[in-house]
Amino acid sequence: MILALETSCDDTCAAVVTQDGEIRSNVISSQGVHDRYGGVVPEVASRHHLELIGPVVDDALAQAGISLPELDAIAVTQGPGLVGALLVGVSTAKALAAAHRLPLIPVDHLHGHVAASFLKPSEFEPPFLILIASGGHTLLAHVRDHGPDWEVLGATHDDAAGEAFDKGARMLGLGYPGGPALQRLAEDGDPEAFAFPTAQQVPGLDFSFSGLKTALLYKLRELGEEETERRRADLAASYQRAIVETLARRVERALETDPALPQRLALGGGVAANGPLRERMRGLGVAIDIPPIQLCTDNAAMIASAARHLPALPFPQYAALDAYATGERGL
């Protein structure tokens, strides 16, 4: 059994997963304190991680009915993410492991999002394509095996999909976090009302959301305050559709242009919670896996899942292990 810790952003997570991918516990403490700042504040997140990680680990072990010395290994997100936040998890995991001379398995956060699909009960097995879309990442990858050397087919040139949701939501006066609020507002709107760009000019399988953001800004100026207010739902629905299409058309392009790619698709990341995106992807006509939402958003079960297929560092080889920030390493 593997205990995993994940503290790369603003969720403090710990989970226990068996070697064959059964989740024994999956504890997620969402800090919920960042709304007042309009976004995740690294220093605030780090302070909360330090206070929460102990109780969260306790809960994960208690729910799994296992004690520390009985574990086979401890896994931890090493990066990428907010370094100060990651260091709380890395320091805690190293100390817990060293205290009982357990092996430690450092895991890349994005490998975790891929490995969420390997977990029971869905156990979506490679090969497949995966679209990971969240507030921090947007990429399309070819998952040939259990990893960790997966091929990234496309990534975003600018904002992540979740960021595009948040920024659009802010422009429409919806506050933070914006994704769910924007989706709710869009339910009463017409997605065809406005034609927003879907980055079709971006070559290959890469993504871009900066043009879309600018287009919304200009549209709001053009409409003026009163008209914007009247058509907020239409604007939200059209904006959301553009994000969904930007994502979906890349997947379609991949499937069409390279017949050698597997006709199987998994979704990961918080944006996978978006209803219209799920619907659109289910309509692609390929086998699809969308893990339950608590496995799509950041969690530690996915980190444990990835760790199952990675080499463990025996005690005390990991004693000097450091975290790495966003952009320092790729998938």
Added chain:
Amino acid sequence: MRLLAFDTATPATTVALALADEKLLTRRHEPGPGERPGHVSELLPLALELLDEAGVGFAQLDRLAVGIGPGTFTGLRIGVATARALAHAHGLPLVGVSTLRALAAGAAGPTADVPAHLAVLDARRGEAFAAAWAGEQELLAPAALAPEALAEAVAALPPGTVAIGDGAVRFRAVLETAGAVVPADDSAAHRVEAAVHARLAAGMEPTAADAVLPAYLRLPDAELALRRRRATAS
């Protein structure tokens, strides 16, 4: 009492292991000029080295002590997270020791004729974390102070107060003008040493491990900015 103590509030990583027969083992890492602090990569290896040298495992310790700052936020969290996890793993009592208190107590040893010790750490942004004691008596509570406030605080302390710490070196001119005595830049008195934490912690009452948290003494920038915005809006 077997006690493992460490401090990561300053750029140094300092670890001490006190053993039953009053023996004390120490290890220290100091980043070179322009180098980043080595807390995350040095702390656990240094602690393991000491335990190895003494032939002691974590489970055989009686107590843990950690410097809770003030100091660099990230450094403090690495130390406190490590201490809390180690304490948790073996149900060990944990003591949080003020880094300023340890600095002052460390300097207080041989110089009995010094009326008070002012511990000063570089808080960056032109500020200092400072606190003062005359023996056990706290004369100035730990606070983040701008140079003018620091000078004012020093003026209220007994004449001949000795100021130590990397902040004392950094703010030497301010402190000396205000009447404090600052030892030479290379004096060992300016260094935070976990050996002092070990000595202090042996006489302190352990608290619940979850209650041991850094003494940040400063709100996150985003919170300060938010409060300023709200103050100007109202």
